[in-house]
Amino acid sequence: MADQIYVGRRKTSVARVILRNGNGKITVNGKDFEQVFPQLLSREDILNPFKVTDTVGHYDTIVNVTGGGTTGQAQAVRLGIARALIGLNPDFRPALKVEGFLTRDPRMVERKKYGRPKARKRFQFSKR
Helix, strand or coil: CCCCCEEEEEECCEEEEEECCCCCCCCCCEEEEEEEHCCHHHHHHHHHHHHHHHCHHHCEEEEEEEEHHHHHHHHHHHHHHHHHHHCCCCCHHHHHHHHCCCCCCCCCCCCCCCCCCCCCCCHHHHHH
16 A cells, blocks of 8 residues: 655645654655754654654654744644554544644744835834
């Protein structure tokens, strides 16, 4: 059977995640995930779904992530991994839901409005 692709999104980042039986190797965009995410917080974010479900080292993870910055990408990967784990074993759902790993964070950057330098910032007001 072909591998199932699960999608995780955050801000403008989109992560496509594939889980396979293996020894816990995580590959992001063809590189080891420690190279792509040098910050410890981002790496922990990615590994959290595995820790919560006690599956650290059980699955090889292949990730393709685009858009946004490192934090948004890491959180998109986290959502994709959580969805993939549920696809493999639906019993993981309650544990992941309690931790909040299944919630798609809807916050996006507000668009810039015309007549203003940014979305809400205004040019300096001059009375005279």
